[in-house]
Amino acid sequence: MGESESLEAGKTYAKPASYPQSSKRQWLIPVLAVLLMVAIILSLLIGRYDLSAGQAVETLIGDEGEVALNDAIVIKTLRLPRALLVVLSGMGLALAGAAMQGVFRNPLVGPEILGVSSGASFGGVLALSLGFSGGAGLIPFSFTFGCGALVLAFVLSKLARQRSSLGLVLAGVVVGGLFGALTGAITYLADPETRLPGLVYWLMGSFATATRESVVFLAAITLITGLPLIGLAWRLNILSLGDSDAAALGLRVELLRWAVVVLVALFVAAQVAVSGGVSWVGLVIPHLGRMLVGPDHARLLPVSALLGGLYLLAMDDLARSLTAFEIPIGLMTSIIGTPVFAFFFVKLRGRGWTND
Amino acid sequence: MTKSADEIAVAGRDLAFYYQPGAWIFQGLNFSFARGRVHAVLGLNGCGKTTLLRIMLGLLKPKLGSLERRELAAFVPQIFQAIFSFSSLDMVLMGRARRIGLFSRPSKLDERLAFEALEKLGIIHLAHRPYTELSGGQRQLVILARALVSEAKILILDEPTSALDLGNQALLIKRIRSLSRDDGLTVIFTTHMPQQALAVADDVLIMTPNGLAISGGVREVLTEENLTKIYGTEVKLVEFERRGHKSLALVTMFSED
Numbered sequence: 001m002g003e004s005e006s007l008e009a010g011k012t013y014a015k016p017a018s019y020p021q022s023s024k025r026q027w028l029i030p031v032l033a034v035l036l037m038v039a040i041i042l043s044l045l046i047g048r049y050d051l052s053a054g055q056a057v058e059t060l061i062g063d064e065g066e067v068a069l070n071d072a073i074v075i076k077t078l079r080l081p082r083a084l085l086v087v088l089s090g091m092g093l094a095l096a097g098a099a100m101q102g103v104f105r106n107p108l109v110g111p112e113i114l115g116v117s118s119g120a121s122f123g124g125v126l127a128l129s130l131g132f133s134g135g136a137g138l139i140p141f142s143f144t145f146g147c148g149a150l151v152l153a154f155v156l157s158k159l160a161r162q163r164s165s166l167g168l169v170l171a172g173v174v175v176g177g178l179f180g181a182l183t184g185a186i187t188y189l190a191d192p193e194t195r196l197p198g199l200v201y202w203l204m205g206s207f208a209t210a211t212r213e214s215v216v217f218l219a220a221i222t223l224i225t226g227l228p229l230i231g232l233a234w235r236l237n238i239l240s241l242g243d244s245d246a247a248a249l250g251l252r253v254e255l256l257r258w259a260v261v262v263l264v265a266l267f268v269a270a271q272v273a274v275s276g277g278v279s280w281v282g283l284v285i286p287h288l289g290r291m292l293v294g295p296d297h298a299r300l301l302p303v304s305a306l307l308g309g310l311y312l313l314a315m316d317d318l319a320r321s322l323t324a325f326e327i328p329i330g331l332m333t334s335i336i337g338t339p340v341f342a343f344f345f346v347k348l349r350g351r352g353w354t355n356d
Numbered sequence: 357m358t359k360s361a362d363e364i365a366v367a368g369r370d371l372a373f374y375y376q377p378g379a380w381i382f383q384g385l386n387f388s389f390a391r392g393r394v395h396a397v398l399g400l401n402g403c404g405k406t407t408l409l410r411i412m413l414g415l416l417k418p419k420l421g422s423l424e425r426r427e428l429a430a431f432v433p434q435i436f437q438a439i440f441s442f443s444s445l446d447m448v449l450m451g452r453a454r455r456i457g458l459f460s461r462p463s464k465l466d467e468r469l470a471f472e473a474l475e476k477l478g479i480i481h482l483a484h485r486p487y488t489e490l491s492g493g494q495r496q497l498v499i500l501a502r503a504l505v506s507e508a509k510i511l512i513l514d515e516p517t518s519a520l521d522l523g524n525q526a527l528l529i530k531r532i533r534s535l536s537r538d539d540g541l542t543v544i545f546t547t548h549m550p551q552q553a554l555a556v557a558d559d560v561l562i563m564t565p566n567g568l569a570i571s572g573g574v575r576e577v578l579t580e581e582n583l584t585k586i587y588g589t590e591v592k593l594v595e596f597e598r599r600g601h602k603s604l605a606l607v608t609m610f611s612e613d
Contacts, residue, residue, distance in 0.1 A: 019467075019468070019471040019480070019483065020480075020483060020484065102440075105439050228459075231458075231459035232458070232459065233461075234456070234460070234461045234462070235453075235458065237440075237442065237446065237450065238450045238453055240439065240440050241438065241450070244410075244415065244433070245433060247415050248413055248415060248430075248431040248433070249431075249450055249451065249453045249454070249502075249506075250453050250454040250506075251453060290440075294441065294442075294443075295440035295441055295442055296442065296446060298461055
């Protein structure tokens with residue numbers, strides 16, 4: 001930045017900068033952030049074990065000795081890790097989805113499109129069928145296969161000499177199909193008495209297995225992938241104009257697209273590894289974000305992330321409180337997500353892809 | 357073609373290009389575009405005009421031959437359908453991409469330059485309107501403003517008037533002329549309308565299907581014989597006087613006899 005400033009320093013401007021400014025919803029990001037904090041606190045109170053807001057806050061910030069042991073266990077080892085894992089997943093998925101829709105110039109694209117979710121799901125199912133149960137075996141397996149799926153898609157698109165974003169999508173669909181089939185095969189062959197219920201339950205996604213370790217793992221990955229994505233937001237705007245236009249404006253299109261794709265894939269693989277596949281968040285939330293703040297990714301990405309965290313937290317609270325048993329989160333997001341998506345799909349047809 | 361090197365903005369030597377091996381778009385193409393002048397590129401559909409522009413911009417590499425360009429070039433593509441509804445100001449700011457760091461956003465200075473470009477083209481009132489809601493003529497001006505803020509010395513336009521009505525065509529042609537005369541930019545544009553080349557260009561490059569190109573001053577190249585031969589339909593040039601200057605009008609003979 002400094003260089004360009006000094007290049008222009010010699011120029012003089014006759015007029016002061018009194019150009020019309022647009023009114024942007026600047027308050028939205030802080031408001032959403034506060035809402036999310038409140039929602040996290042409220043989520044700590046939801047569940048079979050009754051807690052008051054006062055007890056929850058006291059447990060979180062009070063001295064060790066003065067807090068009831070049961071309260072501490074419920075909040076610190078069950079509800080707080082779970083709420084944080086849900087929020088991280090929702091934020092990252094919505095962020096990843098918004099970035100992917102921009103890069104692929106396609107409103108129907110989600111973070112799942114690369115085949116990474118399928119790869120990570122297969123890795124998780126494989127680990128479960130091999131007898132791993134806790135996060136220690138499952139997470140590395142799932143994460144590795146998710147990343148492996150992207151490598152496969154990359155190799156495939158290179159073999160096909162496809163440089164376009166469409167070629168990448170096709171490669172991702174092929175890889176996703178392959179891992180989907182493999183997952184189906186393992187599920188089909190799994191012992192229905194012992195292994196199958198666990199497999200099916202995991203595939204539909206659940207945050208019930210949240211631990212301090214899985215939260216730390218996902219938080220680290222979310223930071224490592226989310227911050228560069230938000231940093232690249234303005235470049236994403238240009239990339240969303242299309243390859244040739246972006247290249248003419250001086251962008252290294254292919255490199256930038258791969259950077260975004262790798263960041264998204266890393267996050268998706270990690271998210272599936274800790275909580276199983278959660279669909280629709282990354283597809284639907286960015287549309288909501290675009291309706292609120294327009295297409296500028298510099299605002300769309302943070303707003304989508306906050307909305308995604310809020311949405312998924314609400315879904316998870318419903319999933320564990322609506323009925324006596326827990327509803328798989330993937331089921332909740334799909335049941336609520338599909339009609340919402342259908343609504344946008346119908347509404348966006350014929351009007352182009354605009355923000356009003 | 358005896359221009360000294362520093363007078364040349366873009367030059368191509370023995371350029372050849374194909375998309376599918378064997379199907380040459382053009383071969384042995386030579387040209388040399390002088391700095392600070394307006395150059396029109398004419399030719400039939402499919403003769404490779406847009407391809408040539410993309411080679412000049414460095415977006416495509418010639419299969420044979422060499423291209424020389426010493427200054428930054430900005431591109432105004434044919435009107436494209438934007439998917440996202442960025443404001444005109446946001447669109448113009450994207451022209452600053454080369455001067456904005458990978459993880460940065462446009463600064464106040466970038467914003468002021470964008471406003472100035474919009475003001476210069478008389479469309480500052482469109483700054484906060486979504487690009488997707490503008491008319492074809494307005495969009496073209498926004499994209500032209502985007503090219504201007506890049507501070508490129510060479511402006512390359514691909515059929516800039518193809519989607520515009522007569523009044524907007526005239527407006528854009530006037531803008532092109534003033535960008536060359538007043539701002540000293542080298543302007544290169546493709547067109548299907550030789551009368552536009554007559555109106556605004558200093559030099560003309562005509563690309564023909566057999567790969568040969570005719571280039572030179574606009575009056576030498578755009579003759580009745582050349583135009584009739586290239587377009588395969590009879591063309592007349594009519595001289596008339598306007599404000600004491602001799603001008604040329606181009607008339608296409610549509611009648612059968």
